[in-house]
Amino acid sequence: PVSAMAPKKPPCLPSLLLPLLTLLLPQADTRSFVVDRDNDRFLLDGVPFRYVSGSLHYFRVPRVLWADRLFKMRMSGLNAVQFYVPWNYHEPEPGVYNFHGSRDLIAFLNEAAIANLLVILRPGPYICAEWDMGGLPAWLLRKPKIHLRTSDPDFLAAVDSWFKVLLPKIHPWLYHNGGNIISIQVENEYGSYRACDFNYMRHLAGLFRAILGDEILLFTTDGPEGLKCGSLEGLYTTVDFGPGLLSKADNMTKIFTLLRNYEPHGPLVNSEYYTGWLDYWGQNHSTRSVHSVTNGLENMLKLGASVNMYMFHGGTNFGYWNGADEKGRFLPITTSYDYDAPISEAGDPTPKLFALRDVISKFQEIPLGPLPPPSPKMMLGPLTLHLDGDLLAFLNYLCPQGPIYSILPMTFEAVKQDHGFVLYRTYLSNTVSEPTRFWVPNNGVHDRAYVMVDGVFHGVLERNMKHKLFLTGQVGAKLDVLLESMGRLSFGSNTSDFKGLIEPPVLGQTILTRWLMFPLKVDKLVKWWFPLQLLKRSHPQTPSGPTFYSTMFAILGSSGDTFLYLPGWTKGQVWINGFNLGRYWTKRGPQQTLYVPRPLLYPRGALNKITLLELENAPPQPQVQFLDRPILNSTLHRTYVYSLSAEVQSDPEPMQLSGH
Numbered sequence: 001p002v003s004a005m006a007p008k009k010p011p012c013l014p015s016l017l018l019p020l021l022t023l024l025l026p027q028a029d030t031r032s033f034v035v036d037r038d039n040d041r042f043l044l045d046g047v048p049f050r051y052v053s054g055s056l057h058y059f060r061v062p063r064v065l066w067a068d069r070l071f072k073m074r075m076s077g078l079n080a081v082q083f084y085v086p087w088n089y090h091e092p093e094p095g096v097y098n099f100h101g102s103r104d105l106i107a108f109l110n111e112a113a114i115a116n117l118l119v120i121l122r123p124g125p126y127i128c129a130e131w132d133m134g135g136l137p138a139w140l141l142r143k144p145k146i147h148l149r150t151s152d153p154d155f156l157a158a159v160d161s162w163f164k165v166l167l168p169k170i171h172p173w174l175y176h177n178g179g180n181i182i183s184i185q186v187e188n189e190y191g192s193y194r195a196c197d198f199n200y201m202r203h204l205a206g207l208f209r210a211i212l213g214d215e216i217l218l219f220t221t222d223g224p225e226g227l228k229c230g231s232l233e234g235l236y237t238t239v240d241f242g243p244g245l246l247s248k249a250d251n252m253t254k255i256f257t258l259l260r261n262y263e264p265h266g267p268l269v270n271s272e273y274y275t276g277w278l279d280y281w282g283q284n285h286s287t288r289s290v291h292s293v294t295n296g297l298e299n300m301l302k303l304g305a306s307v308n309m310y311m312f313h314g315g316t317n318f319g320y321w322n323g324a325d326e327k328g329r330f331l332p333i334t335t336s337y338d339y340d341a342p343i344s345e346a347g348d349p350t351p352k353l354f355a356l357r358d359v360i361s362k363f364q365e366i367p368l369g370p371l372p373p374p375s376p377k378m379m380l381g382p383l384t385l386h387l388d389g390d391l392l393a394f395l396n397y398l399c400p401q402g403p404i405y406s407i408l409p410m411t412f413e414a415v416k417q418d419h420g421f422v423l424y425r426t427y428l429s430n431t432v433s434e435p436t437r438f439w440v441p442n443n444g445v446h447d448r449a450y451v452m453v454d455g456v457f458h459g460v461l462e463r464n465m466k467h468k469l470f471l472t473g474q475v476g477a478k479l480d481v482l483l484e485s486m487g488r489l490s491f492g493s494n495t496s497d498f499k500g501l502i503e504p505p506v507l508g509q510t511i512l513t514r515w516l517m518f519p520l521k522v523d524k525l526v527k528w529w530f531p532l533q534l535l536k537r538s539h540p541q542t543p544s545g546p547t548f549y550s551t552m553f554a555i556l557g558s559s560g561d562t563f564l565y566l567p568g569w570t571k572g573q574v575w576i577n578g579f580n581l582g583r584y585w586t587k588r589g590p591q592q593t594l595y596v597p598r599p600l601l602y603p604r605g606a607l608n609k610i611t612l613l614e615l616e617n618a619p620p621q622p623q624v625q626f627l628d629r630p631i632l633n634s635t636l637h638r639t640y641v642y643s644l645s646a647e648v649q650s651d652p653e654p655m656q657l658s659g660h
C-alpha cells in the first residue's frame with residue numbers, strides 16, 4: 001500500500017514504482033483509514049496514524065513541475081498533500097469537461113502516490129482559495145437569479161451534473177480501494193456563508209455517499225466562528241486557524257475546546273494552518289514569521305492533532321484565474337500566490353521549510369537526505385519590445401463572430417464571456433464640445449474600464465476607486481469602453497459577482513443606450529505566431545490606450561527559472577510563447593515581477609516570443625527584463641492609487657436616454 005510512514009531512506013527507483021504498482025494491484029480488503037473515537041486518533045490499516053499535510057494546488061503549477069514540488073513536500077517530512085478541485089477549471093462550458101494537461105487530476109493523484117504522499121481531497125463545489133468565483137463556473141450566472149451555494153434547484157442541478165462526472169473518476173483512488181485518498185471535504189467553510197442551508201449540505205453529503213460509498217471519511221472545515229452552520233451530522237468536523245489566532249497562550253486550547261462541542265471524540269484536526277497569507281493588488285505584501293508558524297505547529301503536534309499547512313507551496317494565478325475579496329472595497333488577488341509559503345512560488349525551499357522540517361522530525365520520521373537546492377535562475381535583457389498596434393486595430397480578429405447588440409449594456413456572463421475583456425461600443429448622438437462627466441451609476445464598472453473616443457484614450461474608471469472622467473466628442477463619434485474583469489469575488493456573501501457594465505453609463509445628463517458588445521478572444525489572437533502588426537489596418541502610429549507590444553528573443557546561455565520585470569509599464573497582461581503568464585500592475589504593486597517557469601522557455605538559441613497588452617501607458621522605452629529573483633513587496637505608488645475620498649460621487653442630475 002502507499003505507506004504513510006516515511007521510508008528509512010529516500011526510495012531508489014524500484015521502490016518509487018512500488019506505490020504505482022500497488023495502486024494497480026489494490027488489496028482493498030486490508031486497507032482502511034478510519035476515526036478511532038475511543039482513542040481520539042486516526043487508524044491507517046488498523047495502526048494509529050496522524051497526518052502532517054501541506055496544501056499544493058495543481059491548478060497553480062505547470063504539470064511538468066508537479067513531481068518536483070511533491071517530492072520536496074515529501075522530503076520536508078509531510079506524509080499527505082491536500083488540494084482542491086476547481087469546478088470552473090474542469091467544466092469551462094456546461095457539459096464540456098477538460099481533464100487534460102495541467103488539468104489532468106488523475107495524473108496529479110498518481111504523482112502524489114509516486115511521491116509517497118496520501119491525499120486529502122477538497123472537491124467543493126465551492127473552494128474559495130482566492131480562485132475566480134471560489135471555483136464555481138461563471139456560466140452559472142447566466143441564470144442571474146441563481147442562489148449559489150444553496151439548495152436552489154438550478155444550482156443543485158449543475159452541481160449534481162458536475163459531481164456525477166468527477167466523483168466516479170476519484171472512486172478508484174480512495175484509500176480502501178487501493179488509492180491514496182484518505183478523506184474528502186464537503187463544501188468549504190460553509191459556516192462563513194450567509195445562507196446556512198442545511199438542506200444543501202445534506203444534499204452534498206448524500207451525493208458523495210451515493211457515489212463514493214460509506215467507507216471514505218467525509219469532513220467539513222470551518223473557522224472557529226463558522227462551526228455552527230458549517231458542520232453536519234455524519235461529516236467529521238475540523239477547524240482552520242493560523243498562528244495569528246494563537247497570539248494568546250490559551251487560544252489554541254479555546255479553539256480545540258470549541259471544536260470538541262462538535263466532535264467530542266476523535267482526533268483534533270486543523271485543516272488549514274496558515275503558513276503565510278494572500279496578497280491583494282494595492283495592499284502590502286503579506287508574511288508570517290517563521291517563529292510564529294513553527295511554534296503553533298509544534299503545539300498542535302504535541303496535542304496529537306493532525307494538521308494541514310495552508311499553503312505549503314502556493315504557486316501562481318496564471319491567466320485570469322485570480323479571485324478577489326471585498327473588504328470595504330473590491331480587492332483583486334495578485335498573480336503571485338507565493339503566500340510566503342515554505343516552498344516559494346519558484347519551487348525553492350525557504351528557511352521556513354527547514355524550520356518546519358525540524359519541528360516535524362520531533363514527532364515522526366522524515367525521509368533522510370537533502371532537500372533539492374534552489375533551481376537555477378536566469379537573468380536576461382533588457383529587451384526592447386516593438387509596438388504591434390492598439391487593441392482596436394485588431395477588433396475583427398479579436399471578435400471574429402462580430403458584436404452583440406442591445407439597448408442596454410449586457411454583462412460578461414450574458415454574452416458568455418467568463419474572463420478577460422469585453423469591448424462596449426456606442427456612438428455619440430450629440431456633439432460634446434465641453435469636457436462632460438462620463439460615469440456609471442451604482443459603482444457599475446466591474447471592474448476596470450478603459451475609455452476611448454474615436455480611438456483616443458481618455459482614461460480609466462475603476463470599481464470602488466474612480467467613478468468618473470470627463471470627455472468631449474463629435475456627434476457620431478465612437479465611444480469605446482474596454483471592460484476588464486479583474487477576477488470574481490472568491491469569498492464572502494456575494495459570490496454572484498457579475499462583470500462588465502452593470503449599469504448603462506451616463507454622459508452629462510444622458511443615459512447612453514444602444515450598445516454593441518464585443519467579447520474579445522485575446523488569448524487566441526496572441527497564440528498566433530506571426531507578428532501581430534502584419535494584421536492591423538492603417539492605424540494611428542502613436543498608441544493610445546490598450547496596446548499590444550511584443551518581441552522575439554533567444555536564450556543563448558544556460559536557461560532557468562526567471563522573473564519578468566516591467567519597469568515603467570502600468571498595467572496589463574503578459575504572454576510568453578502563447579502562455580498567459582498573468583496580470584502585471586507595476587504602478588499599483590506590491591508585486592513587481594511575474595514568475596516565469598523555465599519549462600515555458602525555449603533554450604539554446606531557439607526563438608521565444610513575449611507579448612504584452614498594456615492597458616494604460618507604456619514607458620517611453622518599451623523594455624522588459626528577466627531577473628534572477630522576485631520582487632513581491634514593492635512600496636506602493638500612492639500617487640497612482642486613487643484615493644476613494646477624492647472620488648466622491650456627486651448626486652446624479654435628472655437624466656434622459658441617448659438618441660431619444
Ligand SMILES: CCCC/N=C1\SC[C@@H]2[C@H](O)[C@H](O)[C@@H](O)CN12
Nearest residue numbers: 127128129130188189272278491
Ligand atoms: C478570515 C478568513 C476568511 C476567509 N478564509 C480564507 S482566506 C485564505 C484561506 C483560503 O481562501 C481557503 O480556501 C479558505 O478555505 C480559508 N481561507
